[in-house]
Amino acid sequence: MRDLYEVLGVGRTAGADEIKKAYRKLARRYHPDVNPGSPDATKRFREIQEAYAVLSDADKRAQYDQFGTVDEEGAQRQTHVRWRTAPPGGGPGFQGFGGFADLGDIFGNLFGGFGRASAPAAEAPLEVGVELEFIQAVRGTSVVVPVRREVACTQCGGSGNLQGRVCPRCHGSGMLVQTDRLRVKLPAGVGDGDRVRASLKDGSRRNVAVVVKVRPHAYFERRGNDIYTVVPVTFPEAYLGAEVEIGTIHGPVLAKIPAGTQSGQRFRLRGKGVRNVRTGVNGDHYYTVQVTVPRVVSPAGRDTARRVGEMYVGAGDPRAGLPRSLD
Ligand SMILES: [Zn+2]
Incomplete structure (x- = not known):
């Protein structure tokens, strides 16, 4: 078992915020939906989750610090985090989004756009993964990525109420989730692990980072x-x-x-x-x-x-x- 602090890349004295931040960053990078078909990423993602399950829990962390391990029951619970692997879709060379809707369930506003109750989601950078064929990366291509954002409810105008009752459309939150499709041009020569930035044209000035994964070629x-x-x-x-x-x-x-x-x-x-x-x-x-x-x-x-x-x-x-x- 690897050192849990090492897994998250934080020091042993790291505070809860730092641990959370490190976890989110790594979870984003290694999430199976962002790395479809990569057993390495899946393994890494599990490690990250397990490490976070212990280090984010004060009791378990104390136990781990003292004994270098956590009790069986705790360990059991950690491994039961589930995610759905993205089904392929979205056109040729464009995968990894099928399960994107699920990410919100697992991570809250991790991928941006959700969770008005928590951190200022509007400022969180959106990040989407695309997987390209070798030739697409070499010659350049363009992809369409789904970008989710919150908009004021069209029924109640964002108030959450309709004639004194809870708005049935947004269930009182005043917000609706909208998925936009953003076309992003990836230049010839784009490489594995590159991040290509694009801006949303919704006036929000938010940026989207497209994280590129390139499939290896059998010969080149x-x-x-x-x-x-x-x-x-x-x-x-x-x-x-x-x-x-x-x-x-x-x-x-x-x-x-x-x-x-x-x-x-x-x-x-x-x-x-x-x-x-x-x-x-x-x-x-x-x-x-x-x-x-x-x-x-x-x-x-x-x-x-x-x-x-x-x-x-x-x-x-x-x-x-x-x-x-x-x-
Ligand atoms: Zn509403």
Whole structure:
């Protein structure tokens, strides 16, 4: 079990407010609805909830501080927090909102817009998660995000009363929840974990932060704005040198394999990476050469391989200089 203070990223002397703030921030980031299909996020989210269940309860916290654990009953209760995983929906590349309506039930005004009784919700930044396909992030796209906000009840004008009785529309709260759909443009090159800001056009001047999650690609690995791929080559291609066609996010490119290339050697294609959102300059594409060996061994191949083996005589032991053990 991880240290609960560590889970929430607070010190052991943190006050209740600080703990609550840390919890809300982390819960927002790791909520399953914001990270659909991510077991890591779900696990993290559970940890965060469990840590908060203990540290937000003065008795349990005292117990934990003293014994480093909480009683069984307490532990049982903590794990019974439920949430509904968002069903997929909202169009291609746009997920994570199906269960959004539920968040209010779990977190109150955590995601903004709700809870007039608690903190000044109008100032809380709205945050919505979107999950993009790799190609959408590389080329840019636009998404429509639902934004919930409170408006004065149209029936009673916000008073909560109608001809001396409780307004049936808003049940006396004077407020109704309205969901607006906000289109947000995500620039080419937007990356996993990026936050793209957009403003609501309702005169409230509130900002919405769209938190981007990008699905990994099976072939193109992205690190920052650079792309990494592996290029399998044959022994003769590596030994004699070759030009091989490799796929980049900008289309196929003829890549040079210099004579004498070693397996694992990496080369760079300048400017063939992802566009930098801020500077507009493309990153690079790095390809790592992987020398392959035919899997099927034939009599003729055996003879050829033996002759190839003779080429290493005089070239030195390829394993010279490797340590033989720890000492
Ligand atoms: Zn009303």
